[in-house]
Amino acid sequence: MAIKSTEWIWHNGKLVPWQSATVHVLSHALHYGSSVFEGLRAYSTPTGPQIFRLQAHTRRLLDSAKIHRIEIPWAAPEIDAACKEVVVRNGLKSAYIRPLAFRGYGEVGVVPKAGHPVELAIAAWEWGAYLGPEALEKGVDVCVSSWQRVAPNTIPALAKAGGNYLSSTLVGFEARDRGFAEGIALSADGTVSEGAGENLFLVRDGVLITPPAAASILQGITRDSVMILARDLGIEVREQTLPREMMYIADEIFLTGTAAEITPVRSVDRLVVGSGSRGPVTRALQEAFFGLFSGKTADRWGWLEPLDNQPTGKRVAS
Ligand code: PPE
Numbered sequence: 001m002a003i004k005s006t007e008w009i010w011h012n013g014k015l016v017p018w019q020s021a022t023v024h025v026l027s028h029a030l031h032y033g034s035s036v037f038e039g040l041r042a043y044s045t046p047t048g049p050q051i052f053r054l055q056a057h058t059r060r061l062l063d064s065a066k067i068h069r070i071e072i073p074w075a076a077p078e079i080d081a082a083c084k085e086v087v088v089r090n091g092l093k094s095a096y097i098r099p100l101a102f103r104g105y106g107e108v109g110v111v112p113k114a115g116h117p118v119e120l121a122i123a124a125w126e127w128g129a130y131l132g133p134e135a136l137e138k139g140v141d142v143c144v145s146s147w148q149r150v151a152p153n154t155i156p157a158l159a160k161a162g163g164n165y166l167s168s169t170l171v172g173f174e175a176r177d178r179g180f181a182e183g184i185a186l187s188a189d190g191t192v193s194e195g196a197g198e199n200l201f202l203v204r205d206g207v208l209i210t211p212p213a214a215a216s217i218l219q220g221i222t223r224d225s226v227m228i229l230a231r232d233l234g235i236e237v238r239e240q241t242l243p244r245e246m247m248y249i250a251d252e253i254f255l256t257g258t259a260a261e262i263t264p265v266r267s268v269d270r271l272v273v274g275s276g277s278r279g280p281v282t283r284a285l286q287e288a289f290f291g292l293f294s295g296k297t298a299d300r301w302g303w304l305e306p307l308d309n310q311p312t313g314k315r316v317a318s
Helices: 028-032 054-067 076-089 162-177 221-232 280-294
Strands: 008-011 014-017 035-037 040-045 048-052 095-103 118-125 140-144 182-186 192-195 199-204 207-210 237-239 252-257 261-268 304-306
Touching: 008 076, 014 076, 028 095, 035 054, 035 162, 040 280, 048 076, 048 280, 054 076, 054 095, 054 221, 076 095, 076 118, 140 162, 162 182, 192 199, 199 221, 207 221, 221 237, 221 252, 221 261, 221 280, 252 280, 261 280
Parallel strands: 140 182, 140 261, 207 237
Antiparallel strands: 008 014, 008 118, 035 095, 040 048, 040 095, 048 304, 095 118, 182 192, 199 207, 199 252, 252 261
8 A cells, every 4th residue: 555645743842854764774673673653543523633542542652662672762652642743733634644663773693782772753644444445344255264363472562663573474475365355463373463464353252252362363442342342232242262162153254454454354365254245243342432523422431532742641451
């Protein structure tokens, strides 16, 4: 997907013109994948643009950095304020926001010495539906990938680190080569993990089930939001390891992510899911989720952050 460039990118503490937000080719992250990043969305709402779950994303950025011992020289309130600033200064009504922290140019070598520079960049641009404009309504066809997720004790899946996405890229390439919109990866033990860039939920007999944190998933913030919204709607939610074939006999399946939002799945490995169209639970959750931005769903969790550009320090439990 081509990036719709904007005017400014926040880079190491200041706004620089889009074209000037560059790095040295000997930056550590380019060689060893030592970056951590986030993806957030700002939605246009009746009370102006609002960022969805800003504090939760900043917290996960800092958690990812901690796991990889990347010392980001900015604290959460500063990162929150910078995310707002890039949206405001680029005049965006809605946006995808991409904070990226990485080991920069210092010495070459796998293990960086203390004090190796860490850079932080935050860009924002307009980004539409991740899996295509029709996907949110009609659903997508997915396959199980021959590539499995990283096993525990190899690369930590809970960190949203650049290096992890070599796995996602292979899963995504294979799926598209085979004519599918997205690939689902199994974890090292063969149970369902997640999509290349999305968490997975299935519905069976009205119960919503999703793989647990230990299934080599990224703990998605959309996943967390969907579980909270579902419980609020009186839907039973379980985090449970799932054998692959549970997808074949599910009544409904959908994928969640900041980019993918809530995207129904209409087939897995060419087996039709349920009735083959968006199911009632998926639809109810989409309505609750998108209702947060239209004003139909009351934001009782403090998930929407206005762009007043003031760091609030508020941290909402997830
Ligand atoms: N799993 C993976 C592997 C993943 O990359 C994402 C987000 C999720 C789950 C869902 O997490 P959350 O956004 O917090 O609900 N993927 C991001 C990157 C997409 C991209 O292609 O780049 C995203 O959705 O922003």
